[in-house]
Amino acid sequence: DAGVIQSPRHEVTEMGQEVTLRCKPISGHNSLFWYRQTMMRGLELLIYFNNNVPIDDSGMPEDRFSAKMPNASFSTLKIQPSEPRDSAVYFCASLPARERGNTIYFGEGSWLTVV
Amino acid sequence: GEDVEQSLFLSVREGDSSVINCTYTDSSSTYLYWYKQEPGAGLQLLTYIFSNMDMKQDQRLTVLLNKKDKHLSLRIADTQTGDSAIYFCAEIGASGGSYIPTFGRGTSLIVHP
Numbered sequence: 001d002a003g004v005i006q007s008p009r010h011e012v013t014e015m016g017q018e019v020t021l022r023c024k025p026i027s028g029h030n031s032l033f034w035y036r037q038t039m040m041r042g043l044e045l046l047i048y049f050n051n052n053v054p055i056d057d058s059g060m061p062e063d064r065f066s067a068k069m070p071n072a073s074f075s076t077l078k079i080q081p082s083e084p085r086d087s088a089v090y091f092c093a094s095l096p097a098r099e100r101g102n103t104i105y106f107g108e109g110s111w112l113t114v115v
Numbered sequence: 116g117e118d119v120e121q122s123l124f125l126s127v128r129e130g131d132s133s134v135i136n137c138t139y140t141d142s143s144s145t146y147l148y149w150y151k152q153e154p155g156a157g158l159q160l161l162t163y164i165f166s167n168m169d170m171k172q173d174q175r176l177t178v179l180l181n182k183k184d185k186h187l188s189l190r191i192a193d194t195q196t197g198d199s200a201i202y203f204c205a206e207i208g209a210s211g212g213s214y215i216p217t218f219g220r221g222t223s224l225i226v227h228p
Contacts, residue, residue: 031214042220043158043203056215091157098214102146102207106157 006092006107013114018080021110023092024073031095033104034067034077038088046090049075082114117141119219121204126225133191135222137204140185144206147180149189152201152221161189161202191224199226 005024013019025032034046047057049069057067064083069075079086089109095101121137139147145166150158164171164178164187171178177190187206191198201221207214 033215043218045215048215050214093158095214095216103148103160103163104205104207104216105160106150108157 004092004094004105004107006090006110008110009108010111011113013082013112015083015114016081017114018078019082019086019112019114021077021090021092021112023075023077023107025075025092025094026096026105027073029094029096029105030072031097032069032075033093033095034075035091035093036088037091037109043091046077079112082112084114087113117206117208117217119204119206119217121202121219121222123220124223124225126227127194129194129196129226129228131194133189133194133198133224133226135189135191135202135204135224137187137189137219138185139187139204139206139217141206141208141217142185143208144185146207147178147187148203148205148207148216149176149178149187150203150205150218152203154200158203194224194226196226196228199224 007022032049036044046059047067048055052069067077091109093104093106095104118140127133148163149161151161152158175192179188201223203221204219205216207216
């Protein structure tokens with residue numbers, strides 16, 4: 001399997017612009033997570049999907065952030081409008097159903113810089 | 116909510132052993148993990164241990180679990196400069212409807228000659 005695939009790997013954008021990050025989870029995994037990593041706050045869980053349904057979005061920082069999972073093989077995290085404090089690494093991760101496995105796999109991350 | 120704590124930094128000399136410690140609060144933890152993050156990369160699974168085990172060894176890596184004290188450690192024997200990275204402790208519980216892993220802040224391991 002190709003693993004969790006994220007795009008873009010790097011993005012530099014101007015404040016106020018819309019940013020869309022994409023994720024393709026591992027085939028057959030039914031849970032998908034979006035994390036944000038910064039030096040100050042470490043690894044934060046933003047939102048968690050199970051069978052394409054958002055289960056817990058309490059980590060989404062503001063209304064400027066939104067996430068969707070239209071099908072089992074694709075998810076997006078959107079920031080609109082973006083701000084400099086959104087600069088971080090955003091990771092997508094996937095996990096199989098409990099009875100099928102126990103390991104969460106991460107993508108390589110999307111490195112976002114908002115100037 | 117559940118919590119996972121680890122120290123932020125560890126500095127060791129090349130060739131020495133490194134021990135990275137972690138404590139957690141979820142008494143229903145089923146699996147406990149160690150992930151490694153190299154600069155500019157994602158988190159990669161190093162090893163994991165099932166909660167009914169005390170120890171797991173894999174080449175230079177030894178994982179020790181004290182379930183009573185909710186303490187997990189990762190020992191790296193003969194530490195090399197290539198081991199310099201951030202190491203994350205994580206756990207996943209068995210109870211309840213959700214199956215969400217909880218991660219620590221990560222321990223930055225610095226290996227110097």
